[in-house]
Amino acid sequence: MVHVAEITRWDELASLQLVWRELWGKTRRASFFQSFEWFATAWKHFGDTQSFRVLVVSDGNEVIGLLPLVLRRESSRLGAFHVLTYPLDNWGDFFGPIGPHPTATLLVALRHLAESRRDWDVLDLRWVDRDRCDQLRTPMAMKQVGLVPLAQIWDRSAVIDGRMGWEEYWATRSSKFRNNLRRAEKRLLARGRVELVRYRPAGATWGDDDPRWDLFDACVNLASRSWQAHQDHGTTLSHESVYGFLRDVHEAAVKLGCLDLNLLTVDDQPVAFAYNYVYEGRVFGLRTGYDPDWADASPGNVLKFWMIRDSFERKDEEFDLGPGSLASKEAWATGSVESYRYTYFSPRSPRAQLLRWKRWWDTRLFSTEQLLARRSA
Known part of the structure; x- marks a missing residue:
């Protein structure tokens, strides 16, 4: 039976090192930023101001995938929001699930998020390599579990x-x-x-x-x-x-x-x-x-x-x-190459819904180049 365990404490993280290393080696187009060592070091240095967590997806006794996330407080013109996102924080340009089964990992992990108590206003999966790696797995999985996302370009890399x-x-x-x-x-x-x-x-x-x-x-x-x-x-x-x-x-x-x-x-x-x-x-x-x-x-x-x-x-x-x-x-x-963001705005947060409408209107008022310039300004 496929199930999810959620790692939220630093002292629990070490137990994942060996399986993380194995899954990392099997991840398509993996990067150093998806390694256990990078994630653990980020947690060590920034764990006081952000809430790091890992969703561990298993089939029976076998771990088949990992979804590393971080809950952080971000400010906007509409106020502050609790945002659940990948832990990359713009150090690199792409991120995603760890392991050879990204579809199953995303689907099971996102269903867990959809059914669990929410401590976030916005689920914002950024830095997705849509064309070369993800191939629309992320938005399809989000839709399937009821977290219908707004899709936007996030950044462009040479x-x-x-x-x-x-x-x-x-x-x-x-x-x-x-x-x-x-x-x-x-x-x-x-x-x-x-x-x-x-x-x-x-x-x-x-x-x-x-x-x-x-x-x-x-x-x-x-x-x-x-x-x-x-x-x-x-x-x-x-x-x-x-x-x-x-x-x-x-x-x-x-x-x-x-x-x-x-x-x-x-x-x-x-x-x-x-x-x-x-x-x-x-x-x-x-x-x-x-x-x-x-x-x-x-x-x-x-x-x-x-x-x-x-x-x-x-x-x-x-x-x-x-x-x-x-x-x-x-x-x-x-x-x-372009990275994308897929964002779900909690209906329980009025400000998150205002942010959703603002983002929606922005995609119709501004070109892709203008949106990229506005985000980086």
């Missing part, structure tokens, strides 16, 4: 298809773009000995799990000098509000073989970084930055140029440049 090969990829870039990169490369090479340090350890299973804190600290130092560091509510590597979390996540990523750290140096001096995660040949660009004192030599672009070329040589399947700032990424990308 990606590079690594399966085409470097020569083909490079030939598809505009001549202006290629010439600008070559000139930037030449300017930087004239300043000294330029080296790309790319650290991608295989993980603890292979005895290759040195965290290389010297490289991590070099990235943090560059991040502290970049323009992002001066944002009031930023989440770059050096921001105090997330530094401890990202440091612990760094260690977890190293142990899993999911770290991809890139540092560009000139005469051994770090001038630019790209901090990524990687899993099963798919790279996700988390954060980048460069030393503003070297801005005239375009070290950030040279780093990206060398790093992407190296990814093709390594046979990486995909390089996800991340959501947002698409205008600066279009020249590099071979395409874009």
Whole structure:
């Protein structure tokens, strides 16, 4: 018989580690953000302000799927709401159920939510990879259990298809773009000995799990000098509000073989970084930055140029440049992918119903591009 257990306490989470690891390995297009280690680290650092939970779906004595969620308080012009959503919090661009049976996991877990006492105003399943992975499983499951959702685009990410090969990829870039990169490369090479340090350890299973804190600290130092560091509510590597979390996540990523750290140096001096995660040949660009004192030599672009070329040589399947700032990424990308949100507004919450009508009207008043711009503003 299929049933659901709900994990809501930190001391219960450890019991899931082995089965989570097994299911993660069987998840279609899984990412580091869906690992037990990432979720446990997020719970450790943000559990005081958010309520983390995992819906464990079992068939008899066998766990067939997991649905990690978080209950958080979010503000809007209509007031504050208790929102039940995935725990990604915009660190990555896609999320979903863990395991090889997403349809059954979603259906059983969502039925559990529909029939249980609600401590939420809005069920908002964001970051859904509708076209490549979910294939409308989420909205269909929600409808089937009576949680009829409003579907909206959530974000758009620029990606590079690594399966085409470097020569083909490079030939598809505009001549202006290629010439600008070559000139930037030449300017930087004239300043000294330029080296790309790319650290991608295989993980603890292979005895290759040195965290290389010297490289991590070099990235943090560059991040502290970049323009992002001066944002009031930023989440770059050096921001105090997330530094401890990202440091612990760094260690977890190293142990899993999911770290991809890139540092560009000139005469051994770090001038630019790209901090990524990687899993099963798919790279996700988390954060980048460069030393503003070297801005005239375009070290950030040279780093990206060398790093992407190296990814093709390594046979990486995909390089996800991340959501947002698409205008600066279009020249590099071979395409874009969209994430979606599926939202159910509790009829027991009058403000949630007002929010539903506002969202509904927004989809008719504004274009997709306008909606994306309004959400990111």
